[in-house]
Amino acid sequence: MAKKTEWKETLLAFIAIVVIIFLLKRSDSTRFILFSLWVIFCFFVFLRNVYKSNFKNSSDKTRLETTRKNSFVGSLIVTIFFSIFAYFFSPKFGESSFGDLPQRMRLERMKQSPHCKVRCRRSKGVNEEKVEFQNIHPLTPSTSSSKWERLKQLWKLIKEQKNVAPIPSQKTDLFALDKGADVLVWFGHSSCFIQIEGKRIMIDPVFSEVSSPIPFFPKAFPGSNVYKPAEIPEIDYLIITHDHWDHLDYETVRKLKFKHAVCPLGVGAHLERFGIDPAIILEMDWHETLTIGKDFTIHCLPARHYSRRLFTRNQTLWASFLMETPSSFKIFMGGNGGYDSTFAEIGTKFGEIDLVLLENGNYSEPLSWHMQSEETIQAAEDLRAKALLPVHIAKFKLSTSDDPWYFPLDKIFELSKTKILNFSPP
Numbered sequence: 405m406a407k408k409t410e411w412k413e414t415l416l417a418f419i420a421i422v423v424i425i426f427l428l429k430r431s432d433s434t435r436f437i438l439f440s441l442w443v444i445f446c447f448f449v450f451l452r453n454v455y456k457s458n459f460k461n462s463s464d465k466t467r468l469e470t471t472r473k474n475s476f477v478g479s480l481i482v483t484i485f486f487s488i489f490a491y492f493f494s495p496k497f498g499e500s501s502f503g504d505l506p507q508r509m510r511l512e513r514m515k516q517s518p519h520c521k522v523r524c525r526r527s528k529g530v531n532e533e534k535v536e537f538q539n540i541h542p543l544t545p546s547t548s549s550s551k552w553e554r555l556k557q558l559w560k561l562i563k564e565q566k567n568v569a570p571i572p573s574q575k576t577d578l579f580a581l582d583k584g585a586d587v588l589v590w591f592g593h594s595s596c597f598i599q600i601e602g603k604r605i606m607i608d609p610v611f612s613e614v615s616s617p618i619p620f621f622p623k624a625f626p627g628s629n630v631y632k633p634a635e636i637p638e639i640d641y642l643i644i645t646h647d648h649w650d651h652l653d654y655e656t657v658r659k660l661k662f663k664h665a666v667c668p669l670g671v672g673a674h675l676e677r678f679g680i681d682p683a684i685i686l687e688m689d690w691h692e693t694l695t696i697g698k699d700f701t702i703h704c705l706p707a708r709h710y711s712r713r714l715f716t717r718n719q720t721l722w723a724s725f726l727m728e729t730p731s732s733f734k735i736f737m738g739g740n741g742g743y744d745s746t747f748a749e750i751g752t753k754f755g756e757i758d759l760v761l762l763e764n765g766n767y768s769e770p771l772s773w774h775m776q777s778e779e780t781i782q783a784a785e786d787l788r789a790k791a792l793l794p795v796h797i798a799k800f801k802l803s804t805s806d807d808p809w810y811f812p813l814d815k816i817f818e819l820s821k822t823k824i825l826n827f828s829p830p
Contacts, residue, residue: 496654497617498647498674498713507673510687511535514669517689519706519721536718537669539708541744544772568809570627571798579637588759592628592799594651594739596761597636601729603700606639607737607761608651609660615650615800617714622650622800625809629799633659640664641696645739646722647671647713650800654678666694666702670720674713690723699730705750707741709773726754736760736787740796742772743779747786756788764794766812768804777816792820 499507514535515522523534571592581587581599589597591609598605611633613624633655639662644652646668657665657678665675665685672685686694688704695701703726711720725737734757736750741763751757764780765771775783777794784792797812805811 492714495677495679497677498652498654499677500714500716500719510670510673513687514721517669517721519690520669534719535670537711537721538718539710540706540746541708543708543710543742546769546771568625568801571625571809573627573630575630578635581637588793590793590795591631592624593797594645594761594763594795595799596737596795597639598727598735600727600733600735601700601731603696603729604637604640605643605727606636606641606660606662607643608645608739609633609636609642609656610650610653610799611656612653615653617649622802624799625801636660638662641666641702643667643702643725643737644671644675645707645724645737646709647674647711647720648740649713650802651739652713664696666704666725668704668721668723670711673720688723689721697730699728701728702726703728703754706746707739708744708746709739709741724750726750726757728754734758736762736789738762738783738795740774743775743783747783751786751788756790758789759791759793760784760787760789761793761795763796764812764816765796766803766805766807766815777812777819780816781819792816 511533514520514537515533517537519537519540521536521538523536525532525534573592576587576589578589578597583599583602585599586601587597587599591597591611593610593615594608595610596607598607611629611631613629614620615622615624639660642657642660642662642665644665644667646652647670652671652674657675657680663684665672665680667675667685667687669687669689672682672687675685676682688694690704690706692704693701694704705724705726707722707724709722710717711722712718713720722739722741724739724741727735727737734754736757736759738761760783762780762783763775764777765774767774767776770776774796780792780794794813794816798809801809
């Protein structure tokens with residue numbers, strides 16, 4: 405009877421694990437720690453029952469000691485496995501499915517986009533649809549070396565990020581700003597605060613120390629992360645250009661105060677998973693326009709990039725944005741994207757643009773989904789820009805180049821001297 409009771413306890417423990425896995429999908433990200441402890445407890449209950457059932461009265465001491473060691477190693481492996489598995493279910497990874505009704509409604513809208521391709525497959529007797537957004541000009545595969553070489557490059561980046569001197573910065577009390585003043589504050593990388601003509605706009609805010617699912621890499625350079633979400637006044641419109649971790653940060657978005665969130669198609673699912681009210685999320689497709697006030701508009705425009713929050717690519721859209729104010733001042737926010745003809749098309753359509761924010765990379769090889777300094781200058785000229793603010797630099801080391809963090813700034817400054825372009829240094 406006792407033996408039967410023990411196995412019932414074990415069965416209940418494993419049922420509890422399964423239940424927690426599904427509950428964890430709608431829980432806070434810190435719950436995975438408690439989940440790990442629960443796994444340890446359940447597994448040791450199982451080992452205790454096995455031990456009591458088979459080895460308690462055994463005279464074979466060697467076998468008993470080996471079983472104990474194997475039990476410890478096995479429990480450790482199971483704990484690590486389930487902890488990682490639980491971590492991947494945390495809200496910071498966003499939403500990866502479109503199963504319930506609100507998500508299916510979002511999926512239907514995504515499928516209507518001319519930039520979305522729907523692939524159908526039959527799995528276990530059920531037809532499944534997979535959406536995949538596409539660039540106007542397809543990406544060119546990287547010409548870099550093998551996966552082993554990439555791992556060595558990753559290790560190089562991890563080592564190098566520890567040896568950077570603090571980056572100089574100037575901190576502004578944003579709450580003390582005159583609401584009637586026009587201000588732009590660059591926080592490093594692609595994060596910007598814009599206060600213009602009565603509106604407060606925040607672009608791709610990342611105030612976390614790390615910009616990836618890996619807890620220790622890539623880490624923000626010393627001195628580049630001087631602001632906290634609590635030091636940002638309430639935002640009228642939060643703009644997210646795409647779902648990469650260095651542009652859509654869970655901790656930052658959760659702590660910021662904002663009235664509306666503007667994002668490309670599908671990214672709203674991530675925001676809802678973060679706990680953001682669906683009523684304030686405004687998803688846009690390329691070439692759509694949002695009116696945010698009298699003669700105040702935000703245009704969602706193409707970008708040559710890709711999306712991925714975890715494993716699957718291109719399930720959500722990526723975009724650039726152009727803002728037009730009542731005084732006809734225009735600001736282009738490029739997000740991420742490689743160089744192509746769309747910049748010239750945007751410049752032709754909207755005319756001269758007062759300020760463009762464009763990524764200015766320093767990569768070890770040409771990439772079709774990012775821009776080097778020469779391409780950034782060309783894109784600014786195509787956009788008919790009056791002034792350029794180079795971004796996507798000076799916070800995280802994302803390239804294996806041996807150059808210092810300020811090299812892209814120096815390079816684009818030199819390149820701009822020969823151009824009819826007002827370079828706006830950060």
